[in-house]
Structure formats: C-alpha cells, structure tokens
Amino acid sequence: MPLPAKAFQRWLHGIAPQASTADICRISGVKRTTLAQQLVRGKVAESTVVSISRAFNINPVAALATFENYSELAASPVLPSAAELVSQIATMDLLKAVIARSAGAAGRGGTDAPEHAPPLTPAPHATSVKNWVDAIDDGELRHRVSTATGIAPQNYSAQLTANRLTPELAIATSREAGVGLTGGLVATGMITEAEAGWPPGARQAALDALTDGELAALAGERLQALGKTLKRQEQDHEQTKTIWENLG
Structure with missing residues (x-):
C-alpha cells in the first residue's frame, strides 16, 4: 500500500531537514x-522510501517501520526458515551445486558438499x-491471504506467476504464514x-545442509517448472507468429 504523502514528507524532513527535493533526488x-x-x-511508493533511506545510510526496513502501514516491521526480526533460504537460491545455482557435489564425490569417493562452493547469485531470482x-x-496459505486482503485468488496467482508481489501483499503473506515479515520483501527484491537481517552466508549454509537426494529432487522440480514455462513461451511465440502471418 503506497505511503501517505504527508507522512512521507514528515519522515523526509526528519532525516534530511536541510535538503531540497532536488538534493534528495540527486543523492x-x-x-x-x-x-x-x-x-x-x-501516495508515495515504498520503493521511493527504500531508495532514499539507502542514500542516507538508513536501513530500509527501519525506514518503512516508521510508517503506520508498516509499523509491524519495527518488531525484532524473525530469521528465515531453511525452506525460505533455499527458495531464494536460483535454479542455475542449484544445478551448479549438483555438478560440484558430483565432481567432488567422484574425486573423494564421498558425497559431502564441496569445500569451495561457487558464490550464489544474489536474491531475488527469476522465480x-x-x-x-x-x-x-x-496448503491453505493462498486462501488465507485472499481472505485477509480481499485480493482475488486469480489476481494473487497472477502476481506470483509474474514473479512479483506488492510490499503490502508480501507482508500479508508472511503474516498469514507465521514467518518473518521481511522474507517476502527479499523475495521481491524490495x-x-x-537489510532484512539475514545472517551472512545463510543461503549457502541452507544449501549445504541439503542431502544429495534433497538437492537432486529440488533441482529436478525447478527444471521441470522451467521447462513448462519455456514451453508456454514457445507456444505463445508460435501463436503470435501465426497471427501476424495471417494478417499478411
């Protein structure tokens, strides 16, 4: 939910009382x-507050928490679960981990994670x-979010398919799931x-904690989902091509 302009101006005056609008935008x-x-x-977008807070070395979460709509963020942060951490690892990184483990196992005769894993792509990623x-x-999260926020299930699903969620929906989803409120903001790239307070190397640690079987299964699920997406895109492209050809 966009932030009230008056509240934004009060916040802005508090952090940069002498700065002009031109100065704020330039910085x-x-x-x-x-x-x-x-x-x-x-109505001021949350992304505007995030950009300005970073420019003035203010944690964006703390900045958003000063607004009534996001006051919940002022509470002590809850660390993400292992499942959340793994969800923020890109598919290509999972595949690299599978290859690295296989290569390491072949060389050492074991199945432990490699000692020097390649660095992970920063979150967020394509899905x-x-x-x-x-x-x-x-199993009921989408229904609860729909009920709590009033968003139609199909509209919520459309946002997920497009790999986006409004900040308000991201926090509502966290709330209904009973997890830390900043997880969705990280997933959307906000x-x-x-800034969310995740420990350094947390995603890598969660990846390393997966067994070989869990890693392979997860990578397989991601590849299958990617294959379906690519196939739909190819079909859409062919349909568009056919339409243009028929139009002459």
Missing part, C-alpha cells in the same frame, strides 16, 4: 518527475517470489538479505 537516484507525481497524487510462497505454504 538517491529517484527521478524528480517521479517523486513530484507521487506527491501530487498523495523467487513463487518459490518463496511455495516454501511457506501449508530489500536485500543483509
């Missing part, structure tokens, strides 16, 4: 026209949002792992 990288339009509409929701879903 934060927010376009002046974008900020002006948001202020005129009376991070849907993977995160799947990781915390007990904030970083460090």
Whole structure:
C-alpha cells in the first residue's frame, strides 16, 4: 500500500531537514518527475522510501517501520526458515551445486558438499517470489491471504506467476504464514538479505545442509517448472507468429 504523502514528507524532513527535493533526488537516484507525481497524487511508493533511506545510510526496513502501514516491521526480526533460504537460491545455482557435489564425490569417493562452493547469485531470482510462497505454504496459505486482503485468488496467482508481489501483499503473506515479515520483501527484491537481517552466508549454509537426494529432487522440480514455462513461451511465440502471418 503506497505511503501517505504527508507522512512521507514528515519522515523526509526528519532525516534530511536541510535538503531540497532536488538534493534528495540527486543523492538517491529517484527521478524528480517521479517523486513530484507521487506527491501530487498523495501516495508515495515504498520503493521511493527504500531508495532514499539507502542514500542516507538508513536501513530500509527501519525506514518503512516508521510508517503506520508498516509499523509491524519495527518488531525484532524473525530469521528465515531453511525452506525460505533455499527458495531464494536460483535454479542455475542449484544445478551448479549438483555438478560440484558430483565432481567432488567422484574425486573423494564421498558425497559431502564441496569445500569451495561457487558464490550464489544474489536474491531475488527469476522465480523467487513463487518459490518463496511455495516454501511457506501449508496448503491453505493462498486462501488465507485472499481472505485477509480481499485480493482475488486469480489476481494473487497472477502476481506470483509474474514473479512479483506488492510490499503490502508480501507482508500479508508472511503474516498469514507465521514467518518473518521481511522474507517476502527479499523475495521481491524490495530489500536485500543483509537489510532484512539475514545472517551472512545463510543461503549457502541452507544449501549445504541439503542431502544429495534433497538437492537432486529440488533441482529436478525447478527444471521441470522451467521447462513448462519455456514451453508456454514457445507456444505463445508460435501463436503470435501465426497471427501476424495471417494478417499478411
């Protein structure tokens, strides 16, 4: 939910009382026209607050928590579960881990994780949002989020398919799942792992903790999902091509 412009201006005055709008935009990288339009509409995007808070060395989570809509973020952070951490590992990184373990096992005669794993791609990744929701879903999560927020199930699913969630929905999803409130913000790319308070190397540790069987099964599931997505894209491309050919 966008933030009230008046509350935003009070927050902005509190962190940079002497700075002009031009200064704020120059330092934060927010376009002046974008900020002006948001202020005129009376609704400022959460991403604007995040960009400005980073520019002034303020944790974005703490900045958002000063607004009534996101006051819940002021509570002590809850660490992500292993399933959440693994959900934020890109499919290609899972495949690299499978290969690295196989190569290491062949060389050592064992199945332990390699000593020097390749660095993981920073979150988020191409399917991070849907993977995160799947990781915390007990089978009824989507229904509870729909009931709590009023969003139609098909609209919620459409956002997941597009690998996005509004900040408000991301936090509502966390709340209904009973997990830390910042997990969805990381999955959507609103904030970083460090800003959410995730321990350094947490995703790598969660990956290393997977057994060879668990890793292989997860990589296989991701590949299957990727294959379905690519096939749909190919079909859509062919349909579009056919339409243009028929139009001459």
